[in-house]
Amino acid sequence: xxxxxxxxxxxxxxxxxxxxxxxxxxxxxxxxxxxxxxxxxxxxxxxxxxxxxxxxxxxxxxxxxxxxxxxxxxxxxxxxxxxxxxxxxxxxxxxxxxxxxxxxxxxxxxxxxxxxxxxxxxxxxxxxxxxxxxxxxxxxxxxxxxxxxxxxxxxxxxxxxxxxxxxxxxxxxxxxxxxxxxxxxxxxxxxxxxxxxxxxxxxxxxxxxxxxxxxxxxxxxxxxxxxxxxxxxxxxxxxxxxxxxxxxxxxxxxxxxxxxxxxxxxxxxx
Amino acid sequence: xxxxxxxxxxxxxxxxxxxxxxxxxxxxxxxxxxxxxxxxxxxxxxxxxxxxxxxxxxxxxxxxxxxxxxxxxxxxxxxxxxxxxxxxxxxxxxxxxxxxxxxxxxxxxxxxxxxxxxxxxxxxxxxxxxxxxxxxxxxxxxxxxxxxxxxxxxxxxxxxxxxxxxxxxxxxxxxxxxxxxxxxxxxxxxxxxxxxxxxxxxxxxxxxxxxxxxxxxxxxxxxxxxxxxxxxxxxxxxxxxxxxxxxxxxxxxxxxxxxxxxxxxxxxxxxxxxxxxxxxxxxxxxxxxxxxxxxxxxxxxxxxxxxxx
Numbered sequence: 001x002x003x004x005x006x007x008x009x010x011x012x013x014x015x016x017x018x019x020x021x022x023x024x025x026x027x028x029x030x031x032x033x034x035x036x037x038x039x040x041x042x043x044x045x046x047x048x049x050x051x052x053x054x055x056x057x058x059x060x061x062x063x064x065x066x067x068x069x070x071x072x073x074x075x076x077x078x079x080x081x082x083x084x085x086x087x088x089x090x091x092x093x094x095x096x097x098x099x100x101x102x103x104x105x106x107x108x109x110x111x112x113x114x115x116x117x118x119x120x121x122x123x124x125x126x127x128x129x130x131x132x133x134x135x136x137x138x139x140x141x142x143x144x145x146x147x148x149x150x151x152x153x154x155x156x157x158x159x160x161x162x163x164x165x166x167x168x169x170x171x172x173x174x175x176x177x178x179x180x181x182x183x184x185x186x187x188x189x190x191x192x193x194x195x196x197x198x199x200x201x202x203x204x205x206x207x208x209x210x211x212x213x214x215x216x217x218x219x220x221x222x223x224x225x226x227x228x229x230x231x232x233x234x235x236x237x238x239x240x241x242x243x244x245x246x247x248x249x250x251x252x253x254x255x256x257x258x259x260x261x262x263x264x265x266x267x268x269x270x
Numbered sequence: 271x272x273x274x275x276x277x278x279x280x281x282x283x284x285x286x287x288x289x290x291x292x293x294x295x296x297x298x299x300x301x302x303x304x305x306x307x308x309x310x311x312x313x314x315x316x317x318x319x320x321x322x323x324x325x326x327x328x329x330x331x332x333x334x335x336x337x338x339x340x341x342x343x344x345x346x347x348x349x350x351x352x353x354x355x356x357x358x359x360x361x362x363x364x365x366x367x368x369x370x371x372x373x374x375x376x377x378x379x380x381x382x383x384x385x386x387x388x389x390x391x392x393x394x395x396x397x398x399x400x401x402x403x404x405x406x407x408x409x410x411x412x413x414x415x416x417x418x419x420x421x422x423x424x425x426x427x428x429x430x431x432x433x434x435x436x437x438x439x440x441x442x443x444x445x446x447x448x449x450x451x452x453x454x455x456x457x458x459x460x461x462x463x464x465x466x467x468x469x470x471x472x473x474x475x476x477x478x479x480x481x482x483x484x485x486x487x488x489x490x491x492x493x494x495x496x497x498x499x500x501x502x503x504x505x506x507x508x509x510x511x512x513x514x515x516x517x518x519x520x521x522x523x524x525x526x527x528x529x530x531x532x533x534x535x536x537x538x539x540x541x542x543x544x545x546x547x548x549x550x551x552x553x554x555x556x557x558x559x560x561x562x563x564x565x566x567x568x569x570x571x572x573x574x575x576x577x578x579x
Contacts, residue, residue, distance in 0.1 A: 002375075002376060002378070005372065005375045005376060006376075009361070009372060012363060012364075013361070013363060016363045108359050109355065109357065109359035110359050110361055112322075112353075112355040112359075113353060113354075113355055113417075113420060113421075114376065115325075115326075116325045116327065116348060116351070116353035116355070117348060117349075117373065117376040117377060117424075118345045118348045118378065119348075266329065268322075268328040269322060269328060
C-alpha cells in the first residue's frame with residue numbers, strides 16, 4: 001500500500017535526521033536529569049524531617065501536618081515541572097518533524113520524482129504524516145520509559161496515571177504537529193511552527209474568545225492535554241478523559257490533514 | 271494514437287491580471303506513440319514547466335491535454351510513465367538498490383515483479399557495483415544513471431526525460447543514447463528535453479522548439495530539416511579576399527583540414543551569388559549539393575540565431 005510505503009520512508013528519513021535524534025536524546029537527558037533531581041529533593045525533604053525531629057524532639061501533630069503539606073507542595077511543583085518539560089519537549093519535537101515534512105522534500109527535489117509516480121498528493125501527505133506519528137510514538141515510549149522508571153525506582157510503584165499521561169502527551173504532540181503541518185502548506189515552516197505552538201494556547205484562545213468567538217471555536221485547544229495540571233490543580237487523568245481527548249486530537253488532526261491536502265493540491269513544485 | 275497531446279496549455283506565474291510571467295503560452299503539442307520526441311528551447315523557454323504540467327507537478331493556468339489517453343497528471347497515466355527530473359536528487363539514506371526497490375513499491379510492483387526489473391536497470395545503466403552504496407555517496411554521473419534507472423524501473427510506456435545525459439562522461443552519454451535507441455526500437459515513446467542537440471538528433475523522430483513559452487516549430491525532424499536545409503558548395507583555391515566577399519553575402523564559410531573550403535548557402539539565390547563570386551575569383555568548384563539541416567542548425571534557424579556566432 002502506497003501510503004504505508006511513504007510512511008515507512010518518512011520514518012526512515014526522520015530516524016536518520018540529526019536534528020530529530022539530537023532533540024530526542026536531549027529530551028531524554030533533560031527528563032532523566034529532572035527525575036533524578038526530583039528524587040534527590042524528595043530524599044532531602046525526608047532527611048530534613050529526620051533532622052528536625054532529632055533537633056526539636058517529637059513533632060506535634062500540627063507541625064507534622066504542616067511539614068507534610070509543605071513537602072507535598074514542593075514535590076507537586078517539581079513534578080509539575082517534570083511533566084511540563086516532557087510536554088514541551090514533545091510539542092517541540094512534533095513541530096520540528098511535522099512542519100518540515102513537505103517543505104523539506106520539496107526543497108530537496110525528491111518530491112518531484114516521487115509525485116511523478118502513481119502517488120496522489122493525498123497519499124503522499126497522509127503517508128508522511130503517519131511516518132512522523134510513528135516517530136512520535138518512539139518519542140512517547142522513550143519518555144514513558146523514563147517516567148515509569150522514575151516512579152518505580154523512587155516511589156516503589158507506578159500508578160496508572162503515568163502511562164495515561166504519556167498517551168496524552170503523544171496525542172497533544174500529534175495535535176500540535178498536525179496544526180503545524182497544515183500551516184506549513186501556506187507559510188514558511190519556522191513560522192508555521194511558532195504559530196502552531198501559540199494557536200491553541202491560553203493567551204490566543206482568551207483573546208479570540210473576546211474579539212472573535214467563531215474563531216475561538218475553530219482554534220485547537222491544547223490546555224486539556226496539559227498533564228502537569230494533575231499536580232497543580234488535581235485534574236484527574238482517567239482512561240475516559242484520555243479517550244475523549246484522544247478522539248478530539250484525532251478528529252482535529254484529520255481536519256488539519258484535510259486542510260493541508262486542500263492547500264497541497266494547489267502547490268506547484270519548483 | 272497520440273501518447274501526449276496538449277491544447278493551448280498555458281502557465282502564468284503570478285496573477286495573470288497583474289502581469290504575471292507567462293512561462294508557457296498556448297502550447298499545443300502532439301507526440302505519437304512509439305516515437306522519440308525532442309523538446310527543445312533555450313534556458314527559460316518553458317520546457318521544464320511544460321513537462322511538470324504534463325505530470326501534474328504544476329497546475330496549468332489554462333488549456334488541456336492528455337497523457338496516454340488520460341487527463342494530464344492522472345495517476346493512471348503516471349503508472350505508465352517514467353520521469354527523470356533535471357538535477358536528480360535521490361534519497362540519500364537509501365542504497366542504490368534500496369532506492370530502486372522503493373520506487374518499484376510506489377509503482378505497486380510485487381517483490382517478484384520488482385527483482386528482475388531492478389537487476390535489468392542496474393545492469394543497463396552500469397550501476398551494479400553501486401547497488402550497496404548509499405546514494406549520498408554517489409558521484410554526479412552515478413546519480414544521473416540512478417535517475418534514469420528509477421525512471422525505467424517499472425518498464426514504462428512513456429519516458430519523460432529532462433536532460434538525460436547531464437553530468438555524464440562521453441562513455442556514459444553514448445551508453446545512455448544507445449539504451450534510449452533500444453527502448454525506442456522496443457516501441458516506447460520517449461520525450462526528451464535536452465541541450466545536447468547532436469545526441470538528441472541521433473534518436474529523435476519529431477521535434478518541437480519553443481522559446482519564451484511559445485511553440486515556434488513542430489514536426490517530423492526529417493521534414494523540418496529538409497525545409498530548413500540549404501546548399502553546400504565545396505571549392506578549392508579560395509583567396510582571403512574572395513573568402514571575405516562570400517562571407518559578406520550571408521553564406522557560412524569554413525576552411526577544411528584538406529585546404530578546401532566549404533560554403534553553406536541558405537537558399538538557391540545565395541548559392542548562385544556564391545558560385546558567381548567563386549568563378550570570378552578563379553576558384554575551382556569541387557561539388558555543389560542540397561542538404562538537410564542538422565538539428566543544431568534547425569534550432570538556431572528557428573530561434574533566428576547564427577550557429578557558432
